Amino acid sequence: MVINYTPIGIIKTPFKKKEGMPIQPTGAPGVKGEIEIYDEFKDGLKDLDGFSHIILIYHLHQSVGFQLNVKPFMDDQLRGVFSTRAPKRPNPIGLSVVKLTKIENNILHIENIDVLDGTPLIDIKPFIPDVDSPKADRLGWLDGKSNKMGDKLSDNRF
Amino acid sequence: MVINYTPIGIIKTPFKKKEGMPIQPTGAPGVKGEIEIYDEFKDGLKDLDGFSHIILIYHLHQSVGFQLNVKPFMDDQLRGVFSTRAPKRPNPIGLSVVKLTKIENNILHIENIDVLDGTPLIDIKPFIPDVDSPKADRLGWLDGKSNKMGDKLSDNRF
Numbered sequence: 001m002v003i004n005y006t007p008i009g010i011i012k013t014p015f016k017k018k019e020g021m022p023i024q025p026t027g028a029p030g031v032k033g034e035i036e037i038y039d040e041f042k043d044g045l046k047d048l049d050g051f052s053h054i055i056l057i058y059h060l061h062q063s064v065g066f067q068l069n070v071k072p073f074m075d076d077q078l079r080g081v082f083s084t085r086a087p088k089r090p091n092p093i094g095l096s097v098v099k100l101t102k103i104e105n106n107i108l109h110i111e112n113i114d115v116l117d118g119t120p121l122i123d124i125k126p127f128i129p130d131v132d133s134p135k136a137d138r139l140g141w142l143d144g145k146s147n148k149m150g151d152k153l154s155d156n157r158f
Numbered sequence: 159m160v161i162n163y164t165p166i167g168i169i170k171t172p173f174k175k176k177e178g179m180p181i182q183p184t185g186a187p188g189v190k191g192e193i194e195i196y197d198e199f200k201d202g203l204k205d206l207d208g209f210s211h212i213i214l215i216y217h218l219h220q221s222v223g224f225q226l227n228v229k230p231f232m233d234d235q236l237r238g239v240f241s242t243r244a245p246k247r248p249n250p251i252g253l254s255v256v257k258l259t260k261i262e263n264n265i266l267h268i269e270n271i272d273v274l275d276g277t278p279l280i281d282i283k284p285f286i287p288d289v290d291s292p293k294a295d296r297l298g299w300l301d302g303k304s305n306k307m308g309d310k311l312s313d314n315r316f
Contacts, residue, residue, distance in 0.1 A: 001278065003217050005161045005249040024289040041248055044226040046238030050298020057215070057251055059161050068202040080204030082282040090199055091163040093215055093281045095253070097292055112292075120159060123251045124240040126297075130304040131182040133291040134255055134270075139284075140208020146288040 007120035008044075009037040009106075011058060013113050018062060019156050023073050024085070025096050025112040026150035033098075033113035035121060042106040049103045053127035054110075059120045060092035063158065073152050074145050083140060087158045094119070097127050165278035166202075167195040167264075169216060171271050176220060177314050181231050182243070183254050183270040184308035191256075191271035193279060200264040207261045211285035212268075217278045218250035221316065231310050232303050241298060245316045252277070255285050 013033040015021045022028040035056075037045060048054065065088065071077065072084040081089055099111040108124075139146055171191040173179045180186040193214075195203060206212065223246065229235065230242040239247055257269040266282075297304055 001165055003163045003165070003278070003280065005163070005251070007159055007161070008248050024286075025292070026289050041226065041240075044239040044248070045241075046227060046236075047241035047299050048238055050296060050301070051241065051294070052296035053292050053294045055253065057253070068199065069204060078204075080206055081202040082199075083203075083205035083209065083284050085283055085286075089281060090166050090202070091280045093163070095213065095215070095283060097290055099292070120161070122161065122249045123247060125243055125253060126241050126300065127292070127294055128182075128243075128297065128300060128304045128307070129291065129294050131184050131307055132255055133287065134183070134211050134257070134285070136209070136211045136285055136287050138208060138210040139286065141205050142284065142286060143208070146286045149286070149289055 005122050008041045009035050009121040011035050011115055011119040011121055013115055013117045015116050018154060021154045022114045023152050023154050024149045025098055025114050028112050028114045030111055031113055033110050035108040035110060037106045045103060051100060051126045053097055054100045055125040055127050056096050056098060056121060057123040058094045058115060059122055060087040060094045061120055062116060063087040063092040066090050073154060074149060075141060079141055163280050166199045167193050167279040169193050169273055169277040169279055171273055171275045173274050177312060179312045180272045181310050181312050182307045183256055183272050186270050186272045188269055189271055191268050193266040193268060195264045203261060209258060209284045211255055212258045213283040213285050214254050214256060214279060215281040216252045216273060217280055218245040218252045219278055220274060221245040221250040224248050231312060232307060233299060237299055
């Protein structure tokens, strides 16, 4: 079974190469980006400006191939790729919750963006804390480290 | 540009038809499901069992076509589809944060699952509150309603 998706827009950011980037939105406080939604999908943006935060689902277009075990940025051991947010995944899909500051026509102004310039956007969803933020009590290999993900920059490993 | 993904597994749940389902994980407290990860991706599950919650990204396989404006389950007005979690999206991708109770070989045991039986799984990510749960202060048309999404069942509109 093959699933086909078509980008609904493109994400524009200050990050032109994979090295030296924030690895999560928490590492990009105040970093501004823009999303251009393609004209044919523009009408789907109605009412979105009421939400302070949105979930972006995007295609990690510069990720080539995948590894089932990866050494993530936050660790020096090999971890199963599904227990990490590393980009070299069987399906290279990325997810970021970002701040939405303004919508002008088909342009979304966002903050705390941690993706490469030119990343194809697949979907946008409103971020709803009541359903998207359960109380997690175990964080596995990231326990005690996840609050430091904002301090880490990417290197050339992926 | 066309993006091709291949399912990494399949989600098994008690929900056999689209009507009468919970519309979000909060509407499925304790509802048990299983995910079968296909053998070739099994090694990517290493270390995932340390996390209490995981993000599932899946293909809404029974969603046919899309609408840019939809009447969501929680409202009686038309809303832009990107401001909703409705399934009839340009790219029918779903996202749920569920509880992970156990992994046995290639089978994930999960709770609070709100998807149709047989849904193809595209990706799994660990849920990390520090990066996935910003403080949202505006919820648009869902303001004052999002805590009631757990009480609502689906009907046949999508």
